Amino acid sequence: MNQLIKKAAVLGSGVMGTGIAAHLANIGIPTLLLDIVPHELTKEEEAKGLTLADKQIRNRISAANLHKLLKQKPAPLAVKKNIALIEAGNLEDDLIKLKDVDWVIEVVVENLNVKRQVFEKVDQYRKPGSIISSNTSGISVEAMVEGRTDDFKKHFLGTHFFNPPRYLKLLEVIPTQYTAPEVLSFMKTFGEDVLGKGVVEAKDTPNFIANRIGTYGLLVTVQEMLKGGYSVGEVDSITGPLIGRAKSATFRTLDVVGLDTFYHVANNVYEKVEGKEKEVFAVPEFMKKMLDNGWFGSKSGQGFFLKKGKDILELDPVTLEYGPRKKLSTPSVELSKQEKGTANKMKALVYSGDRAGLFLWNTLSASLVYSALLLGEIAETIVDIDRAMKWGFGWDMGPFEVWDAIGVEKSVKKLTEAGVEVPGWVTEMLEKGNSSFYLEENGELFFYHNGQYRLVENNPKAIDLKKIKKQKGVIKKNSGASLIDLGDGVALLEFHSPNNAIGLDIVQMINFAVDEVEKNYKGLVIGNQGKNFCVGANLAMMLMEVQDDNIYELDMIVRHLHNALLKVKYSSKPVVAAPFGMTLGGGAEVCLPTAHIQASAETYMGLVEVGVGLLPGGGGNKELYMKHLENLPNGVPFDLQNVANKVFETIAMAKVSTSAEEARENNFLDASDGISVNSDHLIHDAKQAVLSLHEQGYKPKVRRKVPVVGETGYATLLLGAEAMRLSGYISEHDLKIAKKIAYVIAGGKVPFGTEVDEQYLLDLEREAFLSLIAEPKSQQRMQHMLVKGKPLRN
Numbered sequence: 001m002n003q004l005i006k007k008a009a010v011l012g013s014g015v016m017g018t019g020i021a022a023h024l025a026n027i028g029i030p031t032l033l034l035d036i037v038p039h040e041l042t043k044e045e046e047a048k049g050l051t052l053a054d055k056q057i058r059n060r061i062s063a064a065n066l067h068k069l070l071k072q073k074p075a076p077l078a079v080k081k082n083i084a085l086i087e088a089g090n091l092e093d094d095l096i097k098l099k100d101v102d103w104v105i106e107v108v109v110e111n112l113n114v115k116r117q118v119f120e121k122v123d124q125y126r127k128p129g130s131i132i133s134s135n136t137s138g139i140s141v142e143a144m145v146e147g148r149t150d151d152f153k154k155h156f157l158g159t160h161f162f163n164p165p166r167y168l169k170l171l172e173v174i175p176t177q178y179t180a181p182e183v184l185s186f187m188k189t190f191g192e193d194v195l196g197k198g199v200v201e202a203k204d205t206p207n208f209i210a211n212r213i214g215t216y217g218l219l220v221t222v223q224e225m226l227k228g229g230y231s232v233g234e235v236d237s238i239t240g241p242l243i244g245r246a247k248s249a250t251f252r253t254l255d256v257v258g259l260d261t262f263y264h265v266a267n268n269v270y271e272k273v274e275g276k277e278k279e280v281f282a283v284p285e286f287m288k289k290m291l292d293n294g295w296f297g298s299k300s301g302q303g304f305f306l307k308k309g310k311d312i313l314e315l316d317p318v319t320l321e322y323g324p325r326k327k328l329s330t331p332s333v334e335l336s337k338q339e340k341g342t343a344n345k346m347k348a349l350v351y352s353g354d355r356a357g358l359f360l361w362n363t364l365s366a367s368l369v370y371s372a373l374l375l376g377e378i379a380e381t382i383v384d385i386d387r388a389m390k391w392g393f394g395w396d397m398g399p400f401e402v403w404d405a406i407g408v409e410k411s412v413k414k415l416t417e418a419g420v421e422v423p424g425w426v427t428e429m430l431e432k433g434n435s436s437f438y439l440e441e442n443g444e445l446f447f448y449h450n451g452q453y454r455l456v457e458n459n460p461k462a463i464d465l466k467k468i469k470k471q472k473g474v475i476k477k478n479s480g481a482s483l484i485d486l487g488d489g490v491a492l493l494e495f496h497s498p499n500n501a502i503g504l505d506i507v508q509m510i511n512f513a514v515d516e517v518e519k520n521y522k523g524l525v526i527g528n529q530g531k532n533f534c535v536g537a538n539l540a541m542m543l544m545e546v547q548d549d550n551i552y553e554l555d556m557i558v559r560h561l562h563n564a565l566l567k568v569k570y571s572s573k574p575v576v577a578a579p580f581g582m583t584l585g586g587g588a589e590v591c592l593p594t595a596h597i598q599a600s601a602e603t604y605m606g607l608v609e610v611g612v613g614l615l616p617g618g619g620g621n622k623e624l625y626m627k628h629l630e631n632l633p634n635g636v637p638f639d640l641q642n643v644a645n646k647v648f649e650t651i652a653m654a655k656v657s658t659s660a661e662e663a664r665e666n667n668f669l670d671a672s673d674g675i676s677v678n679s680d681h682l683i684h685d686a687k688q689a690v691l692s693l694h695e696q697g698y699k700p701k702v703r704r705k706v707p708v709v710g711e712t713g714y715a716t717l718l719l720g721a722e723a724m725r726l727s728g729y730i731s732e733h734d735l736k737i738a739k740k741i742a743y744v745i746a747g748g749k750v751p752f753g754t755e756v757d758e759q760y761l762l763d764l765e766r767e768a769f770l771s772l773i774a775e776p777k778s779q780q781r782m783q784h785m786l787v788k789g790k791p792l793r794n
Contacts, residue, residue, distance in 0.1 A: 075166075600676050610734070
């Protein structure tokens with residue numbers, strides 16, 4: 001199918017509709033946002049003499065909802081200027097504009113008749129061949145297209161985004177019997193490659209995959225809580241990160257989602273199923289009372305939890321009164337905390353037999369059996385179900401991965417002894433001598449399907465570093481990093497220290513990697529697949545050294561890091577950084593000198609050392625300043641002081657981007673640097689960037705002198721900092737740090753416009769860094785960050 005989506009339309013401007021429109025704008029697709037026409041004027045509109053015929057009134061609903069995008073948190077827009085790609089309109093005047101649209105997404109109220117009415121109008125105005133989809137979370141997709149033209153039916157399917165669309169990975173694609181195979185195939189590829197989603201094909205059943213299993217599991221959890229007399233807080237303390245689930249666990253998640261929304265989703269299944277399944281989907285009475293009281297959760301100010309001052313209280317489901325939040329502490333909980341990895345934690349918990357173990361066994365085993373029962377009904381494979389739960393609900397492991405982790409044979413035996421009927425295909429699998437749903441051979445993963453194991457297929461762009469290391473091994477490894485052969489003449493430097501924090505081991509591996517690549521490879525990618533790219537330097541190690549009066553040792557480490565990053569910058573082969581997630585302090589400093597940055601769309605980059613009483617010590621001041629200068633247009637006069645001011649503000653205020661696009665606005669990324677919308681494709685895209693630079697005949701950067709603002713510029717930089725101190729906005733120690741940063745960026749005591757060598761600026765930076773780290777107040781800040789995980793303002 002030769003289809004390009006150059007323009008889209010979203011029908012319905014509620015939270016979900018505007019969120020989808022924002023996601024489309026983030027990836028550069030101009031989008032129409034249409035909603036109904038208001039039936040009456042507000043008092044303010046009447047006072048202005050406006051009428052219902054005025055365009056601003058007719059577009060009021062979509063325009064107002066569009067404006068809310070700028071204030072929502074977490075931000076739906078990667079950068080605020082992306083809102084310009086969204087045009088507000090209404091469903092009466094602007095349907096004619098659908099003739100220019102390649103994809104129409106319906107996100108109106110969850111009512112079949114309303115959706116049919118909308119699609120009847122869309123059918124009249126859409127251009128032939130344009131794709132139409134519904135973002136329904138549970139209504140039958142096939143029922144929506146009744147009476148539509150053949151071309152409409154052929155190009156129609158369900159596309160169920162998860163909220164918030166910018167951040168949640170899952171996109172469930174639901175075809176009907178009429179959907180053309182090439183349309184389904186295109187949307188799956190487009191969803192993954194362009195929208196950056198994890199795409200799963202679901203069947204047209206109530207709530208599809210993730211919401212069906214997720215809602216079931218949640219209701220089983222609530223019922224088990226009531227049956228066993230557990231408290232809301234106790235349940236949340238054992239159903240979050242302890243078992244590989246989100247930090248918000250069960251009831252905090254419900255408060256965030258909204259009890260009214262959850263009730264609607266649960267009730268959707270309740271009305272369509274029978275027997276024991278229907279019993280589970282019956283929402284408990286105490287939750288209905290909460291709904292009657294308007295206790296929806298975060299949006300109404302109270303739900304399962306209520307914040308009073310600094311205290312968070314939990315709801316008693318029996319009395320509906322709030323009391324102190326409790327946690328469940330049992331031997332198995334304490335034992336599981338000592339275990340490494342979610343799989344081992346699960347095993348330690350579910351077979352323990354104590355209060356926590358019993359609860360988790362009863363809830364988890366019910367969800368596992370339910371998932372197995374639904375195989376074939378809601379999705380074709382166990383891989384689809386596992387991926388839906390991981391991508392839609394943020395689980396570390398899907399149901400069948402969990403089942404493998406706790407042992408299929410052992411758990412089935414326990415279930416059978418308790419009189420639970422396990423789905424026949426699971427017992428049949430065991431009878432054939434197969435003891436797991438997944439099997440790994442020679443670095444390849446296989447899954448059980450219809451009596452045999454099949455290869456788990458992945459998009460070739462989703463490079464798996466673990467798999468590569470198993471198949472090819474590593475070129476060299478130490479405690480902090482590994483050098484890996486990515487194939488096609490490209491090597492990858494992977495950080496794997498705790499939090500990927502930079503220590504001497506990583507510095508040594510940077511040096512080795514550049515040397516090895518210059519001899520034997522086309523180029524180097526610096527990237528990894530940890531939780532974050534890099535959270536900075538090893539703070540604990542630096543604090544220990546300075547408290548032991550090892551300033552000489554620290555001086556040596558800083559020099560080594562400076563030299564290693566200069567080596568990266570002037571390497572004869574292209575070096576491409578692939579940052580994602582937290583890319584802070586030293587993490588940003590590793591990226592700045594590279595030939596190219598290929599950043600994940602969700603990259604939070606900044607030089608944040610001020611928060612621990614320091615300034616960037618790995619060349620970050622110099623590199624950010626030079627990056628600003630290099631991005632200025634050639635031959636156009638510029639204000640050098642203005643450049644210094646901007647860099648000073650970014651570093652002194654410890655600005656962190658909320659997206660890769662914002663990192664570009666902050667000059668951490670150049671116009672030529674790339675952004676990968678799908679984080680799974682980041683390493684692939686970075687590798688392609690290396691190969692492209694190589695094929696273009698890459699020439700290393702030439703070392704040049706840098707113009708600085710000198711003494712007069714230093715004085716200018718300090719004016720703002722002094723004003724902030726006098727107004728009480730910053731402390732004396734903050735001012736001391738600001739002065740050091742200003743001195744380094746200004747280039748010290750030289751005349752304005754003097755051109756200095758990079759090494760001169762690095763020496764200024766190193767001296768300032770070492771003087772600050774010796775300060776007791778800076779050490780207090782470092783200690784506080786290590787112990788409390790947040791900055792100290794002293």
